[in-house]
Amino acid sequence: MKIPIIDFIYKKFIKRRMTIFIVGALLVMFLIILLQKYNILNAYIIQIINVSLVYVILAVSLNLINGFTGQFSIGHMGFAAVGAYVSATITTLVLKITPNSFSHYLIFILSLIAGGIVAAILGFIIGFPSLRLKGDYLAIVTLGFGEIIRTILNNIDYVGGPRGLLGIPKFSTFPIIFVIAILTIIIIRNIVYSTHGRALLSIRENEVASELVGINTTKYKILSFVIGAFFAGIGGGLLAHLVQIAHPTQFGFMYSFLILIMVYAGGMGSISGSVIAAFGLTFLSEGLRVGLYSLSNLLKFTVGDQWRMVIYSLLLIFIMLFKTEGLMGMKEIKVLIPEEEDIHE
Amino acid sequence: MNLDTILQQIFNGLQLGSIYALIALGYTMVYGIIRLINFAHGDFYMIGAYASYGLFSAIGATLFFGLPANQATIIMFIISILGSMAAGGAIAIIANQFAYKPLRNKPRLSALITAMGVSMFLEYFFSALPVIGPSYRGFPEIIKKQLFPIGNAVISNYFLIDVGVAVSLMILLTLIVKYTKIGKAMRAVSLDKDAAKLMGINIESVITVTFLIGGAFAGVAGLLAGLTYPRIYPYMGILPGLKAFVAAVLGGIGNIPGAVLGSYIMGIAETFATAINSLIGEGIAFAILIIVLLVRPQGLLGEKIADKV
Numbered sequence: 001m002k003i004p005i006i007d008f009i010y011k012k013f014i015k016r017r018m019t020i021f022i023v024g025a026l027l028v029m030f031l032i033i034l035l036q037k038y039n040i041l042n043a044y045i046i047q048i049i050n051v052s053l054v055y056v057i058l059a060v061s062l063n064l065i066n067g068f069t070g071q072f073s074i075g076h077m078g079f080a081a082v083g084a085y086v087s088a089t090i091t092t093l094v095l096k097i098t099p100n101s102f103s104h105y106l107i108f109i110l111s112l113i114a115g116g117i118v119a120a121i122l123g124f125i126i127g128f129p130s131l132r133l134k135g136d137y138l139a140i141v142t143l144g145f146g147e148i149i150r151t152i153l154n155n156i157d158y159v160g161g162p163r164g165l166l167g168i169p170k171f172s173t174f175p176i177i178f179v180i181a182i183l184t185i186i187i188i189r190n191i192v193y194s195t196h197g198r199a200l201l202s203i204r205e206n207e208v209a210s211e212l213v214g215i216n217t218t219k220y221k222i223l224s225f226v227i228g229a230f231f232a233g234i235g236g237g238l239l240a241h242l243v244q245i246a247h248p249t250q251f252g253f254m255y256s257f258l259i260l261i262m263v264y265a266g267g268m269g270s271i272s273g274s275v276i277a278a279f280g281l282t283f284l285s286e287g288l289r290v291g292l293y294s295l296s297n298l299l300k301f302t303v304g305d306q307w308r309m310v311i312y313s314l315l316l317i318f319i320m321l322f323k324t325e326g327l328m329g330m331k332e333i334k335v336l337i338p339e340e341e342d343i344h345e
Numbered sequence: 346m347n348l349d350t351i352l353q354q355i356f357n358g359l360q361l362g363s364i365y366a367l368i369a370l371g372y373t374m375v376y377g378i379i380r381l382i383n384f385a386h387g388d389f390y391m392i393g394a395y396a397s398y399g400l401f402s403a404i405g406a407t408l409f410f411g412l413p414a415n416q417a418t419i420i421m422f423i424i425s426i427l428g429s430m431a432a433g434g435a436i437a438i439i440a441n442q443f444a445y446k447p448l449r450n451k452p453r454l455s456a457l458i459t460a461m462g463v464s465m466f467l468e469y470f471f472s473a474l475p476v477i478g479p480s481y482r483g484f485p486e487i488i489k490k491q492l493f494p495i496g497n498a499v500i501s502n503y504f505l506i507d508v509g510v511a512v513s514l515m516i517l518l519t520l521i522v523k524y525t526k527i528g529k530a531m532r533a534v535s536l537d538k539d540a541a542k543l544m545g546i547n548i549e550s551v552i553t554v555t556f557l558i559g560g561a562f563a564g565v566a567g568l569l570a571g572l573t574y575p576r577i578y579p580y581m582g583i584l585p586g587l588k589a590f591v592a593a594v595l596g597g598i599g600n601i602p603g604a605v606l607g608s609y610i611m612g613i614a615e616t617f618a619t620a621i622n623s624l625i626g627e628g629i630a631f632a633i634l635i636i637v638l639l640v641r642p643q644g645l646l647g648e649k650i651a652d653k654v
Contacts, residue, residue: 132638140591140634144631144635257461309465309469310473313466316465317462320448320462
């Protein structure tokens with residue numbers, strides 16, 4: 001016998017794929033915390049996982065701009081730099097808080113949001129050129145924007161200038177980064193599959209046509225920049241509180257390229273692709289570091305750390321040559337696709 | 346800032362602008378023909394610098410032992426120009442053949458990402474090679490530096506060499522593009538690729554020649570930069586490459602005189618900004634770029650292209 005209310009809850013909440021995703025994510029989180037507690041995963045591996053999760057936030061947010069809206073932004077680290085410096089200034093220079101009480105963690109989260117908001121305001125400003133510029137030109141403007149941010153940060157003595165902002169308290173613990181990364185994925189996924197998301201996709205497919213069917217392309221292009229920048233700012237703040245330093249070179253365009261590589265290697269317009277690529281490339285990069293180190297010991301000959309980046313860049317070239325659309329293409333793993341989408345298949 | 350300083354900065358700017366112009370020409374030609382921002386172009390410049398450095402270290406003093414010093418210097422300089430051109434051109438052709446050619450019919454952005462990959466590869470590969478290594482190297486002073494006073498400002502013989510080599514190569518390029526068969530083919534391809542193909546032009550060979558010329562110019566720029574600012578390292582191409590690209594955009598990308606004009610404006614603006622504050626000098630390039638793109642996206646000399654629906 002079916003009890004209507006339980007049936008309703010079952011169908012509306014429990015059977016939803018989103019529920020499976022959230023429960024699965026929480027299980028993974030608790031599993032990692034447990035493994036950490038019993039020292040099966042050492043601090044090094046946890047640190048790599050943390051860095052990967054920050055890259056997940058950055059890659060997924062860049063994917064919203066590049067993959068889903070079809071704009072070409074290559075200065076994403078500029079937004080991250082702003083978020084990092086704003087939140088680190090609040091926690092380290094203004095309030096001088098340390099991670100020892102719950103209220104301080106709360107302030108940390110608020111400072112992250114503040115960093116995200118400032119980055120979003122900049123995203124709003126940088127969104128304007130995207131109304132006039134397309135493709136390559138927009139790419140160069142965003143690149144220039146990232147470099148200008150870096151130059152400005154180099155010149156502000158209050159935040160350390162070229163020395164960087166040192167002594168940032170380590171607020172970014174694994175559970176905090178994990179929860180924020182999952183929230184980022186869920187929010188961006190919800191945007192993509194909403195009415196607004198359809199508008200973004202239509203701009204990517206054909207801007208003129210989408211304007212003709214009455215989509216306010218101006219509004220949506222700026223919207224994607226604002227949202228992407230907001231999450232990049234939060235990611236930057238987390239990164240600063242994870243590595244405990246904010247330095248202008250940390251946000252140079254080489255790192256913007258790394259994020260871009262993750263988006264492209266994972267597949268433009270695939271959230272799960274970005275997640276997989278962020279984890280895969282970060283772990284590959286660290287794995288190569290360890291591998292080259294042991295190779296050096298084995299050969300009694302120093303194999304430079306640069307070979308790691310040589311392999312990394314060759315990998316990128318080969319992905320582009322032989323799997324241009326990236327690992328996932330535009331596909332998504334099923335738990336991230338709403339049930340309503342199934343009708344289209 | 347008095348008049349002498351202004352004059353001095355203009356000279357410095359022209360010198361820097363000449364180097365940017367040689368890089369920017371390659372950018373703009375490649376973009377004009379295959380619409381690709383070849384991010385690896387700055388690294389061709391780095392390779393040119395290392396090639397000439399290698400030539401100097403390998404044969405510098407020994408080969409022309411019998412000749413008088415000034416004649417040996419001139420021969421050495423010509424050999425190094427040719428060597429840096431050959432190295433830059435060769436690496437450009439290799440990059441085109443292996444990385445860009447297979448992506449010709451794929452979306453343009455994937456070629457752009459590949460270009461970033463090629464750029465990273467060249468930088469890290471060179472810094473990983475034991476013979477080159479990641480550290481800075483001093484560039485040998487093959488030509489003795491001499492200073493000539495003009496009023497209260499000074500110019501060096503390096504200024505004359507840099508500007509002289511750049512301008513003569515620009516004239517050579519103009520002659521090639523205007524009066525030779527391959528130049529005509531290049532103009533045809535940049536105007537309309539498909540129509541050029543129908544007229545029997547071998548697109549791939551035109552692209553190869555474009556990469557060859559662009560790479561060779563970048564190689565010479567590397568030699569001149571090594572001579573003028575005597576310090577080379579595997580990442581030396583990143584910033585000049587970006588700034589030269591900005592210069593090409595400023596002049597109107599795909600437009601050869603525009604690239605030269607943009608480069609000189611850029612060089613002079615940068616030396617003036619650096620005279621005020623060295624850190625502002627780093628950012629001024631991009632600030633100029635953003636302003637130009639917002640006010641006149643097609644660049645100073647570029648033509649506006651209407652959207653085709």
